[in-house]
Amino acid sequence: MAGFNPGNNASGGSVFADMRHRLLMPSWITIGVLLVIPVLLMLVYSFLTKEFRGGVIWEFSLAAYDQFFFDRGLFGDEPVKIEWTYLTIFARSIVQAALATFFCLLIGFPTAYYIATRPASTRAFWLFMITVPYWVNLLIRTVSMKFLIRDTGPLNHWLMQAGILSEPLHLINTNIAVQLGLFYSYLPFMVLPIYASVERFDFALLEAANDLYAKRWTAMRRILIPVVKPGIIAGCILVFVPSLGAFLAPDLLGGAKNFMIGSLIEEQFKGSAGNWPFGAAASMILLSLVLLVLMFYARSDARSAR
């Protein structure tokens, strides 16, 4: 942005600087209205008192956070213990999101590498193929997945016909099904940024490493991976963050036992059984976690840029 400012004139307030601010107004307004205000609203709601049929009473309360972290017994008069229910859900979410990121990277990196090393004329085709399924709504795709993997579904049917299994593989309502759903939902978010950075990679560098006595895999590890690392990190964030808050896959494929934070939050705002302040508090805790991950990324990025 600084490059747009002609020269470095100390007089300031140049025509261009003014214009820049004005041109950026729509972006600022959009971000303000659609991002900052809702988050602030959420923050406020998380400190209010719950109304039993959904909604809130405008009275300050820490009850939501208290409920999240502490167990005070049924009537709130027992000695304070840590409430494990929600922390377990959080931990499960983090593990699931981390695994989804890992599997997406495992499959996504070779895919992106393959596409980026095709002749330029066929790359667009491969990218299109990667994104085709995503023209269909996520809900429909997740429901289809449910049909595919259920006990009497086509997957089990084929596996049994082929003689690989003697009885159906029970996938539905397991963590594995949730993992499958997450992996499938977010794979392109891993492939695309990695593709973008591998496509820009100068393959002559691998030849140079080869020339300097590096074997093929050493050259990949020491040269290719570090150079395309920004793409890998971007892909990991784009998969990890939405996986963490996902609720469709856990709801539809995981059933009641394999709850993730997304579903927990969603439930708080649905119908009269909800608890808005609690949902808001859970959201704020999730948001803090995401910010922590992003800060970690920013730090490692700054270190590698040095």
Next chain:
Amino acid sequence: MGRGVAVALSHVRKQYGSATALHDVSLTIHDKEFFTLLGPSGCGKTTLLRIIAGFESVSDGTVQLHGKEIADLPANARPVNTVFQQYSLFPHMSVTDNVLFGLQMRKVPAAKARQRVKAMLELVQLEDFAQRMPAQLSGGQQQRVALARALAPEPEVLLLDEPLSALDLKLRQAMRIELKQIQEEAGITFIFVTHDQEEALTLSDRIAVMSAGAIQQVGTSHDIYESPVNRFVADFIGESNLLESRVLAHDKHQLTCALPGGAEVQAQLSDTSIELPVGSSGYVCVRPEKLRLLLATDQRNGVLQGVVGRHIYLGTDTQLVVHLPDGQRVQLRCQNAQQNAQLPEPGERVSLDIEPGSARFVSH
């Protein structure tokens, strides 16, 4: 200079699909030699270098390094390093780490490797830049890092693919001298690719002139400039006047040839591998500086007559174009210090003489 053979190529052919990039190339490059591959764009210089480095396989023929066949050796197992045309420095590594890379891959002990890196950076005068990233260096500095990186693992042969082409003229000239010094100090065989003949002539012990995937001539700078073996070399190296001619008589490689206008001239056949029968056609090749303008006061006729065309002022001398009656043109150089006052005007008739012993005869 009775030295061992560093690289020997014999009957190397390289085919890309239906296109042939190299036809039957045979070369012998000696130990500690500064050997240059010179030729126009697309003649196969890079291809030849990549075959020696191990990035391309040969379609036919053999490649030997110090007497050992290396056709089946992968690039990472050949004791040969390359300075790439675009440098190809590792962008995420500091100058030190770039130079260290090859040493690490060769499992040189850390302490020794550090010492070697330091010595290399001193050699290319970049000690003060050891911690910089490649993006923070100028083109010339990057080029020197590429050189240090390639020299560090002590290769038996160093390959350089137009390493100076990305630099501006001044820097290029300075780097040429440095390169030559480094080669002499390091005592390594250099195979240097360029399409810049001045670079080739000033740096090389020997030059191979290439054209269209074939070697045209191999020799010292002097050989190649003074005795081009064919029309391509005569035309490509320096400036030449190539006059259509016929062989009138021959005594071994000393020919008597006909010139336009009927005069005769003694010309030497440079390509001693061939015999030209009387009557064969070809070209008499005369360098512009070997043509002498005869003044009216000389009272005699030279071997060529013509009409003066343009003058081109070149600083130390002036180039004169003379049109011969049959439509061919010749160029000559007149030193400004001596003849400035007496230069003939355009349109004037003049007579030219060829310095004795300087004419060469080349076939097509």
